[in-house]
Structures are given as structure tokens and as C-alpha cells.
Amino acid sequence: MDVPLWFALLCVGVLGVKLVRPPWWLVAVLLLGGYLLADSLFAPVIDTAVK
Numbered sequence: 001m002d003v004p005l006w007f008a009l010l011c012v013g014v015l016g017v018k019l020v021r022p023p024w025w026l027v028a029v030l031l032l033g034g035y036l037l038a039d040s041l042f043a044p045v046i047d048t049a050v051k
Helices: 005-020 024-038 043-050
Strands: none
Touching: 024 043
């Protein structure tokens, strides 16, 4: 069974928010920060660190 990555991340995110119950502002800051870092000048550094 092939599951798209975006769907798996969405499921894990929803379960994490329901179980851990972090504040919504923290979730928004992490999502926005990750989005901005992915399109920044640090993207190659993050890419090599992840691989």
C-alpha cells in the first residue's frame, strides 16, 4: 500500500496535536518556520544534514 507523504504527515500531525495538545501558536510557528527555512539559503545545509 502506497501512502503519499503529505497524507502520512497530516495524519501524524493531527494525532500529535490531539494526543500532546500543544498550543496552536506553537504549531503555527513550527510550520511557518519550517516553510521559511526550506526556501532559504540554509536549505542546502539542511538537505545535506538530513541525508
